Amino acid sequence: MxxxxxxxxxxxxxxxxxxxxxxxxxxxxxxxxxxxxxxxxxxxxxxxxxxxxxxxxxxxxxxxxxxxxxxxxxxxxxxxxxxxxxxxxxxxxxxxxxxxxxxxxxxxxxxxxxxxxxxxxxxxxxxxxxxxxxxxxxxxxxxxxxxxxxxxxxxxxxxxxxxxxxxxxxVDLVGYHPNRKSDPAVAALRARVAPHGEVIVGYVGRIAPEKQVERFRALRGVPGIRLVLVGEGPSEPLVRKALEGMPVTWLGRLSGDELATAYASFDIFVHAGTEETFGQTIQEAHAAGLPVVAPASGGPIDLVDHGENGYLFTPDNERDLKRCVLRLVDDPALRRRMGEAGRRGVLGRxxxxxxxxxxxxxxxxxxxxxxxxxxxxxxxxxxx
The missing domain is CATH 3.40.50.2000 (Glycogen Phosphorylase B;)
Incomplete structure (x- = not known):
């Protein structure tokens, strides 16, 4: 053809x-x-x-x-x-x-x-x-x-x-895999960004208005976490200002093995934007065995089974976003269970x-x- x-x-x-x-x-x-x-x-x-x-x-x-x-x-x-x-x-x-x-x-x-x-x-x-x-x-x-x-x-x-x-x-089911969590590169990255064993809350994607990354400000004051943001884009100055004073590591744009290593270093994946027609990074996070927190809007509705492989928060409600993340921060067993469910859900894709x-x-x-x-x-x- x-x-x-x-x-x-x-x-x-x-x-x-x-x-x-x-x-x-x-x-x-x-x-x-x-x-x-x-x-x-x-x-x-x-x-x-x-x-x-x-x-x-x-x-x-x-x-x-x-x-x-x-x-x-x-x-x-x-x-x-x-x-x-x-x-x-x-x-x-x-x-x-x-x-x-x-x-x-x-x-x-x-x-x-x-x-x-x-x-x-x-x-x-x-x-x-x-x-x-x-x-x-x-x-x-x-x-x-x-x-x-x-x-x-x-x-x-x-x-x-x-x-x-x-x-x-x-989705790349080989590159994004829960087994990568045992890689030395992942251990090195975690030691660098979360030296005291903090729970890593991660994001991958463009730093652009429609992604609404500034909503991570809802997590200000949550103890024992570290935010890790992967990506770049026109909203970076605005997002940096919104998250000023918070424990954030900016990794910039990554691809290939470096991106897979970043996913494997996360404990929780959060996507805050309400305008996704699909949500490819959500699939990648699930392939990596991560629980996902995303808005109950657009593409994430089809990808996140609320309470099974993550949580869907009320769109535009930052307080609800925080509540969903806190449940996962406080419960490692729940994170593992939801991460496994997420991986199973993408195996045919x-x-x-x-x-x-x-x-x-x-x-x-x-x-x-x-x-x-x-x-x-x-x-x-x-x-x-």
Missing amino acids: RVAVVSESFLPTVSGVTTSVCKVLDYLARAGHDAMVIAPAGAPSSYAGFAVHTVPAIAYRQFPVGLPSLTVQRLLSDFRPDVLHAASPFLLGAQGIAAANRLDVPSVAIFQTDVAGYASRNHLGQATAWAWRYVKWVHDGADLNLVPSSASMTDLQRVGVRRLARWTRG SWENVCDTLFGYYEQAIDARAAVRMMTAVPLSLQR
């Missing part, structure tokens, strides 16, 4: 969109398929043996945003894909879907970024309604729209987006399994487009 991937985010930018696109490309390469990528400027010229083509971009909150370009349709026409994969389509992805339709190429759009949610959080009023109309317009152009969570499904159904299906995300499902959706979109072609080719008198 020939797959054209149009992604709003790609390397060197680190994001959930980038990670999932790279995992899909790795899968296609292993399976012997052909692919190409269209991404914002700054991306490498190739990945997994596939060509990466770039379009002009502007910077927005440290992210390159790809701009519509006349080269998109030419690239798709030259490549002649069997299907277009639009990753978190916005400006560039919308053009990719439109070009695919003009070329009669079926498209699968992956809903990953809650643009309308960002507009709402920033109190943009009418812009929120406009954002949802734009999301609907973009996704209505695709043959199939894949959403990561029940909350996203509800949101898109509410605004009238059609042709919806669920597609979750995979390897990237290989998840990408097998995605490939099935590609075939579904191709078949649906072929059926439409067949119907339009049959004279009306024979359709009756």
Whole structure:
């Protein structure tokens, strides 16, 4: 199969969109398929043996945003894909879907970024309604729209987006594993950040407004804990100010073995943002055998079974966030039990399994487009 991937985010930018696109490309390469990528400027010229083509971009909150370009349709026409994969389509992805339709190429759009949610959080009023109309317009152009969570499904159904299906995300079950807790590197990190045996409350992700990391201030004054934050982003000055005087270690952006070591050093994982369409770092924490505290909002609702593998706190209620964390801080046996439950819950979500499902959706979109072609080719008198 020939797959054209149009992604709003790609390397060197680190994001959930980038990670999932790279995992899909790795899968296609292993399976012997052909692919190409269209991404914002700054991306490498190739990945997994596939060509990466770039379009002009502007910077927005440290992210390159790809701009519509006349080269998109030419690239798709030259490549002649069997299907277009639009990753978190916005400006560039919308053009990719439109070009695919003009070329009669079926498209699968992956809903990953809650643009309308960002507009709402920033109190943009009418812009929120406009954002949802734009999301609907973009996704209505695709043959199939894949959403990561029940909350996203509800949101898109509410605004009238059609042709919806669920597609979750995979997780590295080998790199993130409870057994890593016995690694010397993990012991060294714990000795450095929690020299007196403090309970480590960790976070992994961008330090950005939608992640609401400043809510960790709710844990001010909790005895015997150490906060460890992994990531970087535009909200770092604000978060540093909000957490000033608290026992915090900033590890910056990590990847690979260093990131796996950080997860393994945590005792509890906390995610405070209420706008996650999925929550990939929650899955990674579960794979590492950690209990998770997250808001009862968006993607975490599907990932955290309240009282079994973690706790869901009332959104925007920092007092409830603190209560949930305190239960785990005070009960090591509960942490272990919930961590084991979290690990069991993700065992079927390897990237290989998840990408097998995605490939099935590609075939579904191709078949649906072929059926439409067949119907339009049959004279009306024979359709009756």
